[in-house]
Amino acid sequence: MKWNIELKKFRKYLRLELSFSVNTIDAYISDVKKLMQFAEKKSNLNINDIKEYHIHEFLAELYDNHLDSRTQQRILSGIKSFFSFLELENKLRSNPVELIELPKAERKLPDFLTVDEIDRIISSIDLSEQLGHRNAAIIEILYSCGLRVSEVIDLKISNLNFTDEFIHVIGKGNKERLVPISAKAIKALNLYIDQRNSMFIQRHAEDIIFLNRSGKKLTRVAVFGIIKKYARKAGIRKNISPHTIRHSFATHLIENGANIRAVQQMLGHQSILTTEIYTHLDQTFIRNAILTYHPRAKIE
Numbered sequence: 001m002k003w004n005i006e007l008k009k010f011r012k013y014l015r016l017e018l019s020f021s022v023n024t025i026d027a028y029i030s031d032v033k034k035l036m037q038f039a040e041k042k043s044n045l046n047i048n049d050i051k052e053y054h055i056h057e058f059l060a061e062l063y064d065n066h067l068d069s070r071t072q073q074r075i076l077s078g079i080k081s082f083f084s085f086l087e088l089e090n091k092l093r094s095n096p097v098e099l100i101e102l103p104k105a106e107r108k109l110p111d112f113l114t115v116d117e118i119d120r121i122i123s124s125i126d127l128s129e130q131l132g133h134r135n136a137a138i139i140e141i142l143y144s145c146g147l148r149v150s151e152v153i154d155l156k157i158s159n160l161n162f163t164d165e166f167i168h169v170i171g172k173g174n175k176e177r178l179v180p181i182s183a184k185a186i187k188a189l190n191l192y193i194d195q196r197n198s199m200f201i202q203r204h205a206e207d208i209i210f211l212n213r214s215g216k217k218l219t220r221v222a223v224f225g226i227i228k229k230y231a232r233k234a235g236i237r238k239n240i241s242p243h244t245i246r247h248s249f250a251t252h253l254i255e256n257g258a259n260i261r262a263v264q265q266m267l268g269h270q271s272i273l274t275t276e277i278y279t280h281l282d283q284t285f286i287r288n289a290i291l292t293y294h295p296r297a298k299i300e
Contacts, residue, residue, distance in 0.1 A: 001047040001091060003036045010085050019174050023150065031078025034058075047086070052096045055079075059100075073102045112247040117236055118143055124233035127191075131213070135226050137185070137192040138210060142227075142242055144185035145169070146249035146267055149242040153218050156207040157193070162186050171268040179266050250275070 011029055014020045020028070038058045039045035045054065055076075062072050079097055086092045113121075118139075125136045142152060151169050159168040165186065166178045189209070201215040210218040223242050231240050238244070246267070253263050264275040 001086070003032075003039070003047060006047060006082075006086065006091075007032060007036075009089075010082055013085055021150065021172060024172065027074075028078040028081060031075045032082045034062075034075060035079050048092075050096045052100065055097050055100055076100065076102055111238060111240065111244055112251045113236070113238070113240065113244060114248075115252060117234070117238075118245070118248060120234040121227075121230045121236065124230045133188070133192040133195050134210060135230070137188040138223060138226060139230070139245065140185040140188040141167075141181070142245040143249055144182040145179045146246050146253075147179070148172075148246065148268075149220050149223050151268075152223060152242070153208075153210060153220060155209045157209055158207055160189070160209075162190075169268065175268065175270075177265065177268050 007029060010032070011025055014025045014028060035050075035055075035058055038061060039047075039050060039054070042054065042057075059072060059076065062075065067075075076097070080100075083092065083095050083097050087095055122136060122139055125139070126132050127136060129135075138152060141147060141155075142149075145167060147155075147169060148171065151171055154170065155167070159170075160181075161167065162181075165183075166180050169177050169179050171177060193209070196209075196211065199211060199215055201211065205211060205215060205217050208217045210223075212218050212222060227240060227242055227245070231238070250263055250267060253266075254260065260272065260275055264272050267275060269275045
């Protein structure tokens with residue numbers, strides 16, 4: 001079996017059979033290509049030549065290249081999916097990754113912003129700028145709804161239900177969910193949509209909410225740039241991204257007593273284990289909670 005031929009078939013399988021997003025498919029293909037490059041260095045090993053000990057050598061090389069356990073886990077997961085696909089196609093006598101366990105990922109607490117920092121970012125936006133209302137609406141909806149950046153740029157006007165105060169979101173794997181939207185986010189969106197109605201809009205973008213100056217769908221890179229721009233203006237030194245605001249959304253909900261199952265549903269996590277990482281609380285919050293509510297915390 002030739003690597004490039006089977007990778008093309010694998011890509012088609014991920015797209016047509018599993019309905020994965022373009023970004024997810026690219027990540028899986030990239031993971032397998034890393035193994036392919038390793039195999040080429042090992043006397044041009046073909047797929048059929050790969051044995052379990054080759055996979056262990058490959059993982060050792062990832063470790064030597066200082067890739068963290070979470071990255072190693074993701075890469076091996078993509079490779080496992082590739083060899084499972086080959087098994088489904090009856091092209092393997094034995095699966096070299098079948099008995100290899102995923103490296104245990106370190107549970108790294110995600111960075112998040114305080115409520116004050118979120119407010120400072122939004123306040124730093126000059127609404128008199130041409131795209132000021134659009135940028136404010138993007139940040140409001142990221143924080144109000146905890147959306148992924150891909151979900152924000154794909155959001156359609158037909159997905160909005162301001163009467164019942166929720167939005168219809170299509171997430172990873174085309175899974176759909178309904179997410180409540182705050183009154184502030186609705187106000188910000190309405191102000192932007194009023195401006196949007198006077199813009200020139202390209203074909204195929206008529207229903208897309210967030211557009212660039214040319215009337216085309218906004219890109220992920222553009223949203224990253226917007227977040228970083230206003231974080232700098234607000235004097236925030238943290239290295240933040242749209243995902244940081246998603247972390248903040250979940251963290252603030254948990255801190256204020258939201259049910260973790262409800263947060264899981266709003267974030268669109270398939271597993272509750274993924275959501276549990278958001279149950280981290282800063283030490284000041286925990287200390288204040290103990291001092292306020294624990295019966296032995298006060299001296300009478």
